[in-house]
Amino acid sequence: MTIAPAVAAWFRENGRDLPWRRPGFTAWGTLVSEVMLQQTPVVRVVPRLEQWLERWPTPADLAASPASEAVRAWDRLGYPRRALALHAAAVAITERHGGVVPEDVPSLLALPGVGDYTARAVAVFAHGHRHPVVDTNVRRVLARAVEGLAEPWAPNARRDLPLMESQLPADEAEARVVSAGVMELGALVCVARSPRCDVCPLLDRCAWVGAGRPEHVGPRLRTQARFEGSDRQVRGLIMAELRASDVPVRAHEVEAVWPDAAQRERALAGLVRDGLVTGTADEGWELPS
Numbered sequence: 001m002t003i004a005p006a007v008a009a010w011f012r013e014n015g016r017d018l019p020w021r022r023p024g025f026t027a028w029g030t031l032v033s034e035v036m037l038q039q040t041p042v043v044r045v046v047p048r049l050e051q052w053l054e055r056w057p058t059p060a061d062l063a064a065s066p067a068s069e070a071v072r073a074w075d076r077l078g079y080p081r082r083a084l085a086l087h088a089a090a091v092a093i094t095e096r097h098g099g100v101v102p103e104d105v106p107s108l109l110a111l112p113g114v115g116d117y118t119a120r121a122v123a124v125f126a127h128g129h130r131h132p133v134v135d136t137n138v139r140r141v142l143a144r145a146v147e148g149l150a151e152p153w154a155p156n157a158r159r160d161l162p163l164m165e166s167q168l169p170a171d172e173a174e175a176r177v178v179s180a181g182v183m184e185l186g187a188l189v190c191v192a193r194s195p196r197c198d199v200c201p202l203l204d205r206c207a208w209v210g211a212g213r214p215e216h217v218g219p220r221l222r223t224q225a226r227f228e229g230s231d232r233q234v235r236g237l238i239m240a241e242l243r244a245s246d247v248p249v250r251a252h253e254v255e256a257v258w259p260d261a262a263q264r265e266r267a268l269a270g271l272v273r274d275g276l277v278t279g280t281a282d283e284g285w286e287l288p289s
């Protein structure tokens with residue numbers, strides 16, 4: 001039994017009113033939102049996304065700004081390499097596609113920093129094409145409702161995409177609603193810990209519930225590593241220092257952000273390697289131009 005009709009009906013009633021779901025939201029906005037949402041929760045993305053699109057409503061607007069401004073505007077969304085990638089994508093869209101976000105998955109995939117998930121998400125949610133789109137939330141719903149497993153497997157395109165494809169209606173517009181609906185169901189109801197089966201539209205057809213909610217067998221997927229004390233935290237502190245300064249940040253100022261010299265040096269070297277920081281200890285450090 002397909003999960004599509006019940007998910008679509010539930011989503012039409014219960015889907016959150018989010019900027020990227022509103023009529024008239026641009027394909028560029030969808031691309032920006034998908035990149036921001038990759039590793040940042042919705043509540044933190046929405047205000048930053050609105051500011052971003054107000055400042056850079058088109059790819060050409062962002063392409064005309066220095067990459068350092070994109071990194072600065074990224075602020076505390078985390079994983080700031082995404083800001084550099086978005087800037088590079090804006091330049092590529094402007095130069096190769098006349099400023100119009102491409103529609104087909106191969107052209108989207110050819111953009112800097114755009115991976116398979118993002119390319120599919122933009123093709124589906126911005127342009128209305130019919131493709132399976134599978135993120136962590138979707139994989140969890142498929143694992144439970146369709147495969148009868150307590151926990152999802154690790155991302156695996158050869159397993160994920162045909163499985164989601166088998167659940168999509170033939171009609172493009174309806175397939176888009178189902179894709180958004182499965183994602184939303186995984187975010188709000190079929191959550192990782194304590195799924196809310198009592199309010200789930202799939203309760204009567206969920207394979208996992210039907211099988212008596214069997215326990216997960218085997219190792220669990222790794223959850224995100226601890227942030228406190230991590231190199232990620234040190235990178236974030238260095239980036240905050242650089243974002244707040246219009247002039248190169250001196251070595252002693254970088255030293256003040258974190259006491260462990262080895263960890264600080266490792267974090268700084270990683271930022272330089274990723275192209276997020278330029279400069280030298282003598283001349284000071286700054287965001288890329």
Ligand code: SF4
Pocket residue numbers: 141144145189190191195196197198200201202203206207208209
């Ligand atoms: S019934 Fe429970 S386990 Fe099954 S899809 Fe719904 S929330 Fe997930």
